[in-house]
Amino acid sequence: MPKKGNRKRLNFKAGDVCSESVTVADYANADPAVVKSGRVKKANNALEKEVKLLRGLEASQGAVEEVLNLESGDDDDDDLNPEVEENESKSFRKKKNKRRKEGESGDGGEYPVDIWLMLSAYIRPEDVCRFSLICKNAWIVTCTAAFWTRLYRRHYSLDADLPFRLQPDSIDRMRCLRACVIRSLFLLYEPFSLRFSMVPMLPEATPTSLLNAKCLLFWVKKVCGTRPEALWEFNFKFQKQQEHGKNGHSNALCLPRQYEDVHANPDSDCYLLQVSTLNFIFTPVVMGMTLTMFTINVSTDMRHHRVRLLFQDSPVRRGRKRVEHGGLHVVLDPVHSVRLMDWWHPQYPFSACT
Helix, strand or coil: CCCCCCCCCCCCCHHHCCHHHCCCHHHHCCCHHHHHHCCCCHHHHHHHHHHHHHHCCCCHHHHHHHHHHHHHHHCCCCCCCHHHHHHHHHHHHHHHHHHHHHHHHCCCCCCCHHHHHHHHHHCCHHHHHHHHCCCHHHHHHCCCHHHHHHHHHHHCCCCCCCCHHHCCCCCCCCCCHHHHHHHHHHHHCHHHHHHHHCCCCCCCCCCCCCCCEEEEEEEEEEECCCCCCCEEEEEEEEEECCCECCCCCECCCCCCHHHCCCCCCCCCCEEEEEEEECCCCCCCCCCCCEEEEEEEEECCCCCCEEEEEEEECCCCCCCCCCCCCCCEEEEEEEEEEEEEEECCCCCCCCCCCC
């Protein structure tokens, strides 16, 4: 009688067996000696067990457990001790962390600012942001006056129709140089100028960038165009409120002190909402108030559109519901066109001092 040792028993679960444990090599590359000996491989046991489970034969579990117990008894030497596996996993993690620390501690090559300044001469206007994100020195190059002056001269043409502030004689001023060059590119650079030719008279969706923006200016202008009737333009200049972090400071990037004049822009984060109506509509004074609602709907006559604006004294905090019964309501109906302009738009009104 063979000795019965402390054999390791496996707890059988139906989900432990899957068809992935059987490969084509188990049949194509099978050893004839093993086949004649009648020894059944574990892969074949798994396949047999899965087939019986799919058939719904509950009685097959007892036979499968016996086969697994026999196989586990024959292959006790192949099974690893859980303590050994845990020690191996710990050593593997230590080696991985060591390699990671070595990779982080390795210093990479850092090119001087002069190299990045030379490379910036070949950057397209639409790739300036990508270029500045390469490294810190590349970002410093995009802050210099030399970078923006070269970018302006590369795309300037003598036959261009530019305002006086954007002419070459006025562009040499350091104050607001970046803002002036960006405005010039939307007049000189064709890929930028084509963006405004495809803008519809009415936006497809209501813009959400004006919510919680503060109204700085408001004026009305009568426009006599190609239409027989004159149009009335209602202009609202908004400034987006800056978001502050948890510590109360702004999340904006701190520029080098010597380049603050180059990046100065009084119209930064400003928008111009221009609504053209067929008739003059009396509107209350909303300067200094915050826009909390902006909707564009179909008018009552089903032929035009209607714009509704809600102004309140303070912005709506995040997570709180908007109160519609308070504040000032401005309803413009019937509306001919609605345009939202950023500060770099060619038709955006800006002062000559910028």
